[in-house]
Amino acid sequence: MIKNIIFDFGDVFINLDKQATYKELAQLGVTEITQEMMETYYKYEMGLITTDEFVGFFHDKFNLKKESLIDAWNAILLDFPLHRLDFLKELAKKGNYRLFLLSNTNDLHISWIQRDWGDKLYNEFKVCFEKFYLSHEINLRKPNTDIYEFVLNENDLVAEETIFIDDTEENIIAAEKLGIKVWNINPEKEDVVNLLDRSIFK
Template identity: 45%
Template sequence: MIQNIIFDFGGVFVNLDTEAVPRGLRNYGLTAPGPDLISLSERYEKGELDSKTFLACAQKAIPGSQADEIREIWNQTIAYFPLERLDFLSKLKESGRYRMFLLSNTNALHIEQVQENMGKDVFEKFRGCFEAFYLSHEIGMRKPDPEIFSFVLKTNALQPENTLFIDDTQEHIASASRLGIKTWHLAVEKESILELDKYLY
């Protein structure tokens, strides 16, 4: 029986424009983020770089770019937050049936954009639905590394067989599954978190 639920953030709750960065990079003659930019992004998500350093390093990887231009392109990834998802989450919390956690690969710039898009009151209500709110850049780990799942399980004394992890990235799902955690690979184009009941077995 599921007693605990670990939710991803982007894609599961907040809609993402996954083509925003590749689309923006085309203005600088790049068709997609190269290995250097991908590595930089992952280090930023682990909190190894602050935002100023990330933007400065990204400028070197994107010839002819300016820091404010990179910030704009970067943050266009964050789209809108459907309020029916907050209503659903609030009711789930009020039911008292599950311990609820958030586990997100993210960074300081994206979280700032999320708060701006959602508004302070909505964001705080959303955050308050969770027993713990784990952001990769704050805890120094990122999915799919097994250590991040082990950290959440151990810190909160969760049993993997009683825990459901929901994410829209297959690589993250596979990593959690190897630790015995129940999973739902949410297909964002076909499914919604509002269908959660189907996976609470």
Template identity: 35%
Template sequence: MKNLIFDLGDVIIPIDLTAPVRNFAMLANLPEDDVRALWKQYDIWNQYETGLIDDESFRTHVRQLLKNDAWADEVIDTAWNSVLLDLPVERIERIKSLQSKYRLFLLSNTSPIHIRRVNHVLTSLNQPTLEELFERVFYSYDVRMAKPSPDIYQHVLTEANLVASETAFFDDNSANIKAAEELGIQAIHVQPPKTILDYLKDV
């Protein structure tokens, strides 16, 4: 094994996928189910994470959807970033310890607001940013593709000049794992109560 590819959410940083909807519902004084239905109907999450809309368009959509033009950018960003939980520094330290042995990459379905927040947290903990921690980062909004599409995995392999059979991929989502396996990548399903540290013990 020469190359390790990591997912971000629930692999490096714990996440709560229900938190943004919960917080936006609270801000808008609407039932969570109503906000969740709107989110799903207009597919804002996916549009933003695949780069179809930028930060400003995302915030504008949120204001229009939840009928509140008065929300400042910071209010929307804070509610959106509530998906991100406390970052365990020991996971970053373990990944850093692998830099001399493997080529390290990040592949994440994410948005610019989330990445800026994660990097802010990392620097506040005296840790390298994601772009410094990995040889290359592949963000869905940047490449305009998202897991589990086979295209995004092929893009990473091609761009980084990786051989699939020499590459391990760590992700918490079973569909993402299956898609990677079908391309010949050794995919490891990170499942609680285990964390990425458990899967890296023998690496």
């Protein structure tokens, strides 16, 4: 029996354009994504370097204007369909499941979301979850095993009683290896509001 639900954020609640940042960077002259760039991104996503250090890396390496880099970085973020918030609020209100958010994100992205949504909407969303885990705040990131173990252990969750919803296959595979039930949601064809229609909840 499922007792706990762990949700990803991007392409589960908020829509993303995952190619947008690459396209924007290309227009700024950054056409190749190097290993060094990815390692810097991962450090930033885990909160191991500051926003100033992250932006400064691209500024120094590619002579990009900091404002242009920030705009390109945030281009991935799209809209938040409010029917998903309605679903989440109803799920939280019924109280049949413990709800958690577990997202790979960073200070620039979450700051943009807070500004774009406004405090009222952001807090309405956040309050639905028992815990709201953002990778840059807990210094862990998916698909590393330790992030799932952290959430399970901190909240005394039984893996087999827990379902994790994420759009990224490698994140799903890592969670499944720990015995967590999973839904590798396809944002082009599926919507999180149909979660309880899945056979695992029957």
